[in-house]
Amino acid sequence: MLGLLGKKVGMTRIFDEEGRQVPVTVLEVGPCFVTGLRTKEKNGYQAVQLGFDVVKERRLSKPKLGLTKKAALPPLNIQREFRTDSLENLAVGSEVRVDNFEAGEFVDVIGTSIGKGFQGVVKRLGYKGGASQGHGSMFGRAPGGIGSQAGGAGARKKVRKGKGLPGHLGNERVHVENVKIMKVDGENNLLVVKGSIPGSAGGYVVIKTALKRGKKNPWKVSNQKESPKASSETSAKQETQEGAK
Numbered sequence: 001m002l003g004l005l006g007k008k009v010g011m012t013r014i015f016d017e018e019g020r021q022v023p024v025t026v027l028e029v030g031p032c033f034v035t036g037l038r039t040k041e042k043n044g045y046q047a048v049q050l051g052f053d054v055v056k057e058r059r060l061s062k063p064k065l066g067l068t069k070k071a072a073l074p075p076l077n078i079q080r081e082f083r084t085d086s087l088e089n090l091a092v093g094s095e096v097r098v099d100n101f102e103a104g105e106f107v108d109v110i111g112t113s114i115g116k117g118f119q120g121v122v123k124r125l126g127y128k129g130g131a132s133q134g135h136g137s138m139f140g141r142a143p144g145g146i147g148s149q150a151g152g153a154g155a156r157k158k159v160r161k162g163k164g165l166p167g168h169l170g171n172e173r174v175h176v177e178n179v180k181i182m183k184v185d186g187e188n189n190l191l192v193v194k195g196s197i198p199g200s201a202g203g204y205v206v207i208k209t210a211l212k213r214g215k216k217n218p219w220k221v222s223n224q225k226e227s228p229k230a231s232s233e234t235s236a237k238q239e240t241q242e243g244a245k
Helices: 062-070 122-126 226-244
Strands: 002-015 019-031 030-039 047-054 076-083 108-110 117-119 147-149 157-161 167-169 173-185 190-194 203-211
Touching: 002 047, 002 076, 019 203, 030 062, 030 076, 062 076, 076 203, 122 167, 147 203
Parallel strands: none
Antiparallel strands: 002 019, 002 203, 019 190, 030 047, 047 076, 108 173, 108 203, 117 167, 147 157, 173 190
8 A cells, every 4th residue: 555645735627538627636745755664573563654744843843853863854744654565665765756646546535624613503414404484483503402301390301312413513534535546747746636635725635545446556766775785886886987997
């Protein structure tokens, strides 16, 4: 399973081959940096930790800043772990870009919905409201009776379990499955997906290979850190070639 971090840019529309307009969401995805690797031998599970969104050092907590400095990376504002079947091609410090996904694939997108504060049952739960809207009616958009009273006068009311009531709406983690990728722009780190994505413009999102309809592709990295042994061998070869010339 592949996964990347990004931001929601906004919504627009494109036209397909038959001229029909398709609503799409534009996401800025990556570049992400590998800040850590988790192995079954050491950690009991296999995963890769990615960081995204370079910010000033003063905006990060000391633990986050220490993690990025240890990996010799710039300060990264958001970091997440992704369970993966393979750690091939991955190393701490590697750069992972949006080209890990292709047009036509399906992904799962996780975002935080827009917070709308305290709302009534009509907006929050889709209740129809009272039938009587005449003058003096006290029903209107109220939730109606919330429970039954047993035991005569003075007995405590018993609210039915699961009864919908007014409360906080939005600002929740929302998982949208099987979102189709319409276009991948590797030069500008943009991913265009079909339909809407939870959250406001500028909000962070997590994009993962679709659990139900996704493809098992290997990780692609833009740059791979060489081991000290490999780098020394490379430099030795270069010196030999220059001496031969």
